[in-house]
Every structure is written in C-alpha cells, then in structure tokens.
Amino acid sequence: MPVKNRFAELHDDITAWRRDLHEHPEILFDTHRTAATVAEKLRAFGCDEVVEGIGRTGVVGVIRGKSTASGKVIGLRADMDALPIHEQTGLDYASKTDGAMHACGHDGHTAMLLGAAQYLAETRNFDGTAVVIFQPAEEGGGGGKVMCDDGMMDRWGIQEVYGMHNWPGMPTGSFGIRTGPFFAATDLLQIEIEGLGGHAAKPHETIDTGVVTAHVITALQTIVSRNADPIGNIVVSITSIESSSKAFNVIPQRVNLMGTVRTLSNELRDLAEKRVTEICEGIAATFGAKATVDYKRNYPVMVNHPEQTEFAADVARSVSGQCDEAPLVMGGEDFAFMLEERPGAYILVGNGDGAMVHHPMYNFNDEAIPAGCSWWAGVVEQRMPAA
Numbered sequence: 001m002p003v004k005n006r007f008a009e010l011h012d013d014i015t016a017w018r019r020d021l022h023e024h025p026e027i028l029f030d031t032h033r034t035a036a037t038v039a040e041k042l043r044a045f046g047c048d049e050v051v052e053g054i055g056r057t058g059v060v061g062v063i064r065g066k067s068t069a070s071g072k073v074i075g076l077r078a079d080m081d082a083l084p085i086h087e088q089t090g091l092d093y094a095s096k097t098d099g100a101m102h103a104c105g106h107d108g109h110t111a112m113l114l115g116a117a118q119y120l121a122e123t124r125n126f127d128g129t130a131v132v133i134f135q136p137a138e139e140g141g142g143g144g145k146v147m148c149d150d151g152m153m154d155r156w157g158i159q160e161v162y163g164m165h166n167w168p169g170m171p172t173g174s175f176g177i178r179t180g181p182f183f184a185a186t187d188l189l190q191i192e193i194e195g196l197g198g199h200a201a202k203p204h205e206t207i208d209t210g211v212v213t214a215h216v217i218t219a220l221q222t223i224v225s226r227n228a229d230p231i232g233n234i235v236v237s238i239t240s241i242e243s244s245s246k247a248f249n250v251i252p253q254r255v256n257l258m259g260t261v262r263t264l265s266n267e268l269r270d271l272a273e274k275r276v277t278e279i280c281e282g283i284a285a286t287f288g289a290k291a292t293v294d295y296k297r298n299y300p301v302m303v304n305h306p307e308q309t310e311f312a313a314d315v316a317r318s319v320s321g322q323c324d325e326a327p328l329v330m331g332g333e334d335f336a337f338m339l340e341e342r343p344g345a346y347i348l349v350g351n352g353d354g355a356m357v358h359h360p361m362y363n364f365n366d367e368a369i370p371a372g373c374s375w376w377a378g379v380v381e382q383r384m385p386a387a
Contacts (some may be wrong), residue, residue, distance in 0.1 A: 014261030018111035019093040023080030055147030072128035075161035078113035079138035088360040108364035116376035128384030144334040161344035173371035175316035176326035183302035186332030197253035224320035302336035
C-alpha cells in the first residue's frame with residue numbers, strides 16, 4: 001500500500017485547510033476557532049458521531065467501518081495548538097495573530113488527520129471503529145491528560161491509540177520510530193533564593209544572592225555529570241534568572257530561577273527531583289541564604305508499546321518503503337498520557353530540510369501530507385481489515 005491515490009487527489013484541499021489553520025493559530029486550550037473548523041469538517045465528511053468539548057476544547061469524531069463485527073476500536077490523535085512565538089517566515093499565509101505561530105506543525109497534523117478522516121468516512125473499508133482525536137494544549141497544557149481525564153478512552157471503548165509528529169531533517173514523507181522510551185519526561189523547576197540585600201559597595205553586609213545563584217546553577221549540572229549513570233539520559237537546564245533588583249549598585253534580596261529537567265526513566269526522574277532540592281537548599285544554607293524549590297512533575301516519559309510499534313513501522317514501510325529507527329528525543333510530548341491509558345505508538349514523518357520545530361522560521365512541509373494521511377488510514381485498514 002503506497003501513498004493512496006485519493007490523498008493525491010485531496011492534496012490541494014488538505015493543503016488549503018492546513019494553511020488556513022496556520023494563518024489563525026491558537027494557544028493551549030484557546031483553540032475555539034480550530035476546534036469549530038475541525039468539527040464542521042468532520043460532520044461534512046459524514047462521521048457517525050462528532051463530539052466537541054472533550055478536554056475543554058478537544059474534538060472527537062467516530063467513523064464506523066462497513067462492519068464492526070471485530071469489535072476493534074482504534075484511536076488516532078492529532079494536536080491542534082500553536083506556540084507563543086512571533087512568526088518570521090514572511091509566508092503569504094503567515095500567522096495573522098501577533099505572538100502566536102504554528103511553529104511545531106500541529107496545523108499539519110490536524111490537516112492530515114482531517115484528510116484521513118475524510119477518506120475513512122468515504123470508503124469505510126475496515127471492520128471496526130476509528131476514533132479521530134483532535135487535542136488542544138499539547139504545548140505545555142497537558143491537553144492529552146485532560147481528554148483522558150474526561151473519560152475519552154472508556155466512553156468510546158478505545159483499545160489502541162496512535163499519534164504522529166512531523167520531523168525536520170528527515171526526508172519528506174519518510175518515517176522513523178522506536179520501541180520503548182521515546183520522548184522524555186519534562187519536569188518544571190521554580191527556585192527562589194533569598195539572601196540579604198544591600199549596597200553593592202558593601203557586600204560584607206549582605207548575603208549575596210548573585211553568588212549563591214551562580215553556585216547553584218553550576219552545581220545543578222553535577223546531577224548530570226556526577227549523580228546520573230553516564231549512559232542514562234538526563235538534561236538539567238536553567239532557562240530564566242530574575243532578581244528583585246534592576247539597579248547596578250544593589251545586591252538583590254531575592255533571585256528567582258526557572259528551568260526544566262528532562263529524563264527518560266522514572267529512576268532518573270526520582271534522582272533528579274531529590275538532588276535538585278538537596279543542592280539548592282544545601283548551597284543556599286552554606287552561604288547563609290535560603291532556597292525554596294518548587295519541583296513540578298509535568299509530562300511523563302512517552303513509551304511506545306512493542307507490538308504496536310512494530311505494527312506502526314510495518315504500516316510506514318508499506319507507505320514509503322522503509323521506516324528507520326528514530327533517535328531518542330529529550331523534548332516532551334503529552335501523547336505520553338494516552339499511551340499510559342492504552343497501548344499504542346507514536347511515529348515521526350519526515351518534514352524535509354528547513355528550520356527545526358519551535359523556531360520562528362519553521363514551516364510544515366505540505367509535501368508530507370500524502371504520506372502522513374496514508375499512514376493514518378493504513379493504521380485503521382491494516383489493524384482492522386475488512387472481512
């Protein structure tokens with residue numbers, strides 16, 4: 001099953017949908033226009049059921065095959081939200097919303113799943129039920145968890161779930177996947193260091209939060225170099241430093257830090273949380289200061305299930321001729337929550353050369369659309385073959 005001819009015929013339409021979504025990006029759960037557009041199209045395609053408001057602004061469409069005797073129910077998930085980035089591509093269809101941009105290709109994911117939904121609703125050449133899932137708030141809001149918490153999996157009896165993400169640097173329309181841990185757990189740090197502020201000319205009369213902060217940031221990197229197993233995968237990043245003073249001649253009373261910890265195992269995740277707290281509190285105490293650590297566990301490790309991963313790879317090979325082993329990714333992905341609820345797999349589709357995701361010059365490659373649509377349709381038709 002190479003790229004389906006129907007998706008070649010629909011390519012211009014799907015591209016137009018994608019570019020419309022790109023012009024009108026929406027962030028986190030505020031995907032009202034996007035969700036309404038998705039729901040309208042699913043109804044026009046003739047889906048058997050379309051439900052809005054799952055996970056606040058998520059949309060679910062149900063498509064039954066010519067037969068449902070198998071009792072199988074497969075979920076296909078695409079994310080809808082954009083990022084708080086100001087677009088710099090200069091495209092004719094660039095974002096019309098200042099400070100918001102589809103810089104991760106969720107516009108492409110949504111459009112491709114819509115294309116697959118149209119095809120599946122037209123043909124229904126499978127024995128079972130396909131559930132298409134359009135999720136808000138992947139970019140930090142945990143929309144996948146919110147949809148699951150709304151009872152989505154049980155309500156539609158979803159047995160397996162599959163997702164896809166475009167990947168710049170991979171040949172357009174090619175595929176990559178891996179079994180087991182794939183995307184990292186992403187935890188959030190907020191650290192407040194409180195000392196004793198004062199005049200910069202009299203540091204001996206202060207507890208210098210700048211010095212404490214410098215030692216804390218440096219020491220946090222020893223979690224990676226001296227606490228974690230060298231063959232483990234962990235990243236500790238401090239991404240924001242803000243003090244209570246903006247003056248040249250004032251030693252600030254407080255410094256606030258923000259950052260992330262990314263790990264690919266629960267053991268490393270536990271270690272990181274323990275050591276972050278110990279290091280911050282210990283170093284602050286050494287200098288007579290105080291550190292308060294707020295360590296928030298965010299997205300879990302995204303783990304592909306073995307059987308479903310091999311199946312997903314087989315479908316990809318039937319579309320493009322090959323499916324490579326994907327690299328480990330230290331970025332987070334809240335499809336992890338769905339894979340904790342049900343077995344399934346997440347695959348990468350090549351976006352070709354160009355800017356990486358989360359960059360103001362990024363753009364989804366519309367030439368990847370036929371391959372992506374064919375993979376999603378193939379998952380349904382090959383996992384639930386018609387009798």
